Amino acid sequence: MAQDLEDPRPPTAKEVALVTFLASEDLRGADELRAQIAGMTVARNCDCGCESFSIHVRDDAPSSAWSHAATPGAYGRDGRLLNAFLFTREGRLVGAEITYHDGTARGVPDVDDLQFY
Numbered sequence: 001m002a003q004d005l006e007d008p009r010p011p012t013a014k015e016v017a018l019v020t021f022l023a024s025e026d027l028r029g030a031d032e033l034r035a036q037i038a039g040m041t042v043a044r045n046c047d048c049g050c051e052s053f054s055i056h057v058r059d060d061a062p063s064s065a066w067s068h069a070a071t072p073g074a075y076g077r078d079g080r081l082l083n084a085f086l087f088t089r090e091g092r093l094v095g096a097e098i099t100y101h102d103g104t105a106r107g108v109p110d111v112d113d114l115q116f117y
């Protein structure tokens with residue numbers, strides 16, 4: 001994953017909403033992933049305008065049984081020109097990836113514009 005471009009900071013409301021939405025599916029270990037959101041800090045890790053960000057969870061946050069490197073992706077409702085998912089490592093949230101496939105990065109997406117397949 002890309003290098004952080006800023007020091008870890010408290011997430012914006014939009015960032016919390018995105019992570020919460022992306023962790024909302026009924027995955028194995030999802031409860032623990034959701035529990036990691038409280039007290040997480042974030043840092044932007046891409047300067048293209050997509051606002052993808054690294055996630056740093058508290059040391060005392062519970063680890064998840066989720067064993068994959070990423071959560072299932074959500075897609076934009078409008079033509080699916082964007083997708084977003086969470087990176088995980090050893091059951092802990094480590095990043096949110098946001099990709100705009102039309103080459104026009106528009107920042108952290110509004111969760112109302114996203115859906116899972």
Ligand SMILES: [Zn+2]
Nearest residue numbers: 046048049050
């Ligand atoms: Zn980017």
